[in-house]
Amino acid sequence: MTRPKTVIIRYTAVNRINHWITAICFVLLVLSGLSMFHPMLFFLSGLFGGGQRTRAVHPWIGVLLLISYLGLIIQFWRENLVHKDDIAWMKSIKYVAINDEEHVPPVGRNNAGQKMVFWSMTLLIPVLFFSGLVIWEVYFGAATSIPVQRVAVLIHSLAAIAAIIIWVIHVYAAIWIRDSVRGMTQGYVTPGWAWRHHRKWLKELAAGEHGKPTIRNRP
Amino acid sequence: MSDLQSQDYVRRSASTMTPPSARSHEDQVAKLIDVSRCIGCKACQSACMEWNNLRPEIGHFEGSYENPADLGPSVWTLMKFAEYENEQGNLEWLIRKDGCMHCEDPGCLKACPAPGAIVQYANGIVDFISDKCIGCGYCVKGCPFDIPRINKKDHKSYKCTLCSDRVSVGLEPACVKACPTGAIMFGSKTDMKDWAGERIEDLKSRGFDKAGLYDPQEVGGTHVMYVLHHADKPSLYSGLPDKPQISPVVMAWKGVIKPLALIGIALAALSGFFHWVTAGPNEVTDEDEAQGERVLREAESEKSS
Numbered sequence: 128m129t130r131p132k133t134v135i136i137r138y139t140a141v142n143r144i145n146h147w148i149t150a151i152c153f154v155l156l157v158l159s160g161l162s163m164f165h166p167m168l169f170f171l172s173g174l175f176g177g178g179q180r181t182r183a184v185h186p187w188i189g190v191l192l193l194i195s196y197l198g199l200i201i202q203f204w205r206e207n208l209v210h211k212d213d214i215a216w217m218k219s220i221k222y223v224a225i226n227d228e229e230h231v232p233p234v235g236r237n238n239a240g241q242k243m244v245f246w247s248m249t250l251l252i253p254v255l256f257f258s259g260l261v262i263w264e265v266y267f268g269a270a271t272s273i274p275v276q277r278v279a280v281l282i283h284s285l286a287a288i289a290a291i292i293i294w295v296i297h298v299y300a301a302i303w304i305r306d307s308v309r310g311m312t313q314g315y316v317t318p319g320w321a322w323r324h325h326r327k328w329l330k331e332l333a334a335g336e337h338g339k340p341t342i343r344n345r346p
Numbered sequence: 347m348s349d350l351q352s353q354d355y356v357r358r359s360a361s362t363m364t365p366p367s368a369r370s371h372e373d374q375v376a377k378l379i380d381v382s383r384c385i386g387c388k389a390c391q392s393a394c395m396e397w398n399n400l401r402p403e404i405g406h407f408e409g410s411y412e413n414p415a416d417l418g419p420s421v422w423t424l425m426k427f428a429e430y431e432n433e434q435g436n437l438e439w440l441i442r443k444d445g446c447m448h449c450e451d452p453g454c455l456k457a458c459p460a461p462g463a464i465v466q467y468a469n470g471i472v473d474f475i476s477d478k479c480i481g482c483g484y485c486v487k488g489c490p491f492d493i494p495r496i497n498k499k500d501h502k503s504y505k506c507t508l509c510s511d512r513v514s515v516g517l518e519p520a521c522v523k524a525c526p527t528g529a530i531m532f533g534s535k536t537d538m539k540d541w542a543g544e545r546i547e548d549l550k551s552r553g554f555d556k557a558g559l560y561d562p563q564e565v566g567g568t569h570v571m572y573v574l575h576h577a578d579k580p581s582l583y584s585g586l587p588d589k590p591q592i593s594p595v596v597m598a599w600k601g602v603i604k605p606l607a608l609i610g611i612a613l614a615a616l617s618g619f620f621h622w623v624t625a626g627p628n629e630v631t632d633e634d635e636a637q638g639e640r641v642l643r644e645a646e647s648e649k650s651s
Binding site for chain 2: 131133162163164165166167169172177178179181182183224225226228262264265268273274276277278280281284285288291292295296298299302303304305306317318319320321322323324329330332333334335342
């Protein structure tokens with residue numbers, strides 16, 4: 128396999144740090160949240176030092192996640208705006224699934240699937256945050272009535288399940304589309320990766336539409 | 347209460363396996379509170395504090411005989427006073443001893459996420475095993491009677507134990523022992539129902555033709571029952587629920603959603619795995635790299651020309 132000399136910066140250091148803070152918070156929230164959701168998973172509370180500590184720490188991680196994800200929204204909302212190309216991409220989803228990207232219309236910086244992950248989380252994380260506040264017993268236990276809290280806890284569970292499923296899709300897609308993970312760890316992708324998965328974006332880059340420093344020598 | 351006896355559980359919170367229940371040859375017990383005989387002296391409240399070593403903080407006078415103002419982590423039973431003007435225009439003072447009803451199908455236990463933090467003994471008593479409580483407040487949401495209260499200091503939930511420690515050694519609950527008028531009785535649930543039947547007959551003969559027993563079947567019956575002179579309108583008694591039931595929202599959350607969620611997450615992960623096994627990874631080829639390099643090179647030469 129040829130080793131390209133030039134690579135393309137896909138995510139800046141700020142992008143990556145912000146992404147991984149979000150990711151760590153999300154994983155911790157999934158583990159602590161599931162321990163309080165299903166008895167079979169209560170053992171996960173041991174990872175946090177027991178049930179009391181899990182209950183105490185979970186909402187604070189949630190606060191951190193919201194702040195962190197707001198950073199991601201600020202950095203990524205523009206490139207995730209829905210475009211009419213996205214509909215064409217969605218229609219060719221069966222070719223995407225079988226890795227036959229020659230039958231998929233050229234994709235810009237993000238494809239419709241990536242945008243779906245972004246906007247789903249952008250919706251779900253604030254829903255989780257606010258429904259979580261209502262059931263944060265220590266500080267807001269008396270702020271709302273019990274019937275409101277019952278609804279909040281149901282919404283919180285449903286939103287969490289939806290977010291976990293979206294997250295599974297996100298993680299699998301990163302593993303499936305090889306070398307994507309490197310884009311978010313070391314920050315760069317190869318021209319071949321861009322050609323294969325985001326051809327329109329590559330052409331925009333080549334035309335200098337995204338500024339010069341995005342293309343550099345391989346580290 | 348402490349975990350005095352752990353081999354006669356019929357229900358155990360957040361447990362998917364059968365709880366230890368070998369020593370379950372016990373009568374179902376019940377406390378019968380005859381509202382029509384209560385004089386509102388609060389001896390039961392004092393006895394509860396005394397036996398359980400509870401000392402709620404001294405509050406303020408709120409313009410009511412109710413004191414303290416509400417149930418709390420250290421207030422497990424509370425006399426509630428309601429003034430009711432009946433159809434004849436006469437004032438009735440309806441006094442009710444509030445506290446845990448010890449439901450046959452307890453909403454608190456259903457909602458609790460901590461294994462073994464809430465248990466039900468074979469005699470029907472619902473008890474909080476406090477060292478296992480994580481302080482999440484789910485029991486508060488599960489309860490149809492608004493009973494459990496979370497202590498802000500130790501983050502544990504508390505409520506009436508029906509003096510499970512006394513009952514386990516053959517004594518009646520402290521409130522029963524203290525009651526000077528015999529308004530609070532304790533015994534097997536069948537005996538208490540029989541006794542209630544006699545009381546209701548007596549009340550009916552004295553003009554309370556709506557008198558009846560409060561043993562709501564929506565929660566499978568309760569192990570604390572009331573004789574009410576207005577059994578058709580329990581809500582007259584400081585908001586005793588007419589039809590108490592575990593909220594359908596809680597039932598959905600703790601019922602279908604739990605298994606469906608795990609199945610959904612597992613399916614998502616398995617779909618990913620089997621996609622990997624069949625379609626396999628989507629790898630960049632040498633051809634892609636050549637094409638990618640070409641695009642960049644061409645753009646570069648265009649700019650320099």
